[in-house]
Amino acid sequence: MDNVIKYENQNDDLGELRLAGVVRESIVDGPGLRFAIFCQGCPHDCEGCHNPKTHDFEGGYMCPVQRIMDAIDANPLLAGVTFSGGEPMCQPEAFLTIAKECKKRGLNIMCYTGYTYEELLEMTKTQPTIGELLSLLDYLVDGRFVLAERDLSLLFRGSRNQRYIDMNKTRETGEVALVKED
Numbered sequence: 780m781d782n783v784i785k786y787e788n789q790n791d792d793l794g795e796l797r798l799a800g801v802v803r804e805s806i807v808d809g810p811g812l813r814f815a816i817f818c819q820g821c822p823h824d825c826e827g828c829h830n831p832k833t834h835d836f837e838g839g840y841m842c843p844v845q846r847i848m849d850a851i852d853a854n855p856l857l858a859g860v861t862f863s864g865g866e867p868m869c870q871p872e873a874f875l876t877i878a879k880e881c882k883k884r885g886l887n888i889m890c891y892t893g894y895t896y897e898e899l900l901e902m903t904k905t906q907p908t909i910g911e912l913l914s915l916l917d918y919l920v921d922g923r924f925v926l927a928e929r930d931l932s933l934l935f936r937g938s939r940n941q942r943y944i945d946m947n948k949t950r951e952t953g954e955v956a957l958v959k960e961d
């Protein structure tokens with residue numbers, strides 16, 4: 780993970796994200812070549828978490844969204860962008876802005892969350908931004924990491940309770956649809 784996009788300008792039209800770091804080219808955070816954004820701050824405290832340094836909501840650094848978009852625009856080979864953390868759903872406004880910008884560029888969006896999809900739907904009642912963000916996602920990996928359910932053979936997720944959800948199909952059918960794995 781690198782943090783070379785650290786930038787001190789606090790006045791940016793697209794707002795800011797509390798960031799742990801980014802991976803500019805990843806093939807392990809979703810399908811195809813992806814830009815992965817690891818936000819800072821997570822409330823779940825899963826035992827065996829792979830990224831404990833991202834838990835502190837005061838940690839990391841504030842990064843202008845524009846700076847992240849500039850880094851994404853620098854790579855024409857990307858298939859999509861992945862939101863990870865930390866807990867992206869704790870910063871829904873910033874990720875909604877990034878999601879809208881990615882859609883303008885034809886990039887697909889994958890999001891990791893420690894909440895279940897059903898918990899997120901419940902949260903949309905008081906936090907409509909989460910609903911808006913969900914409406915722009917192509918893939919969602921949901922649920923906390925559960926050490927007892929850990930399985931290294933799973934595609935793009937760490938424990939068996941987590942689901943790799945096809946959000947386009949889920950919206951189409953009104954029922955949670957999983958990505959078909961070959």
Ligand code: SF4
Pocket residue numbers: 821822823824825828829830831833864865866892893923924
């Ligand atoms: S949700 Fe993810 S980042 Fe947060 S504690 Fe669990 S495994 Fe770690």
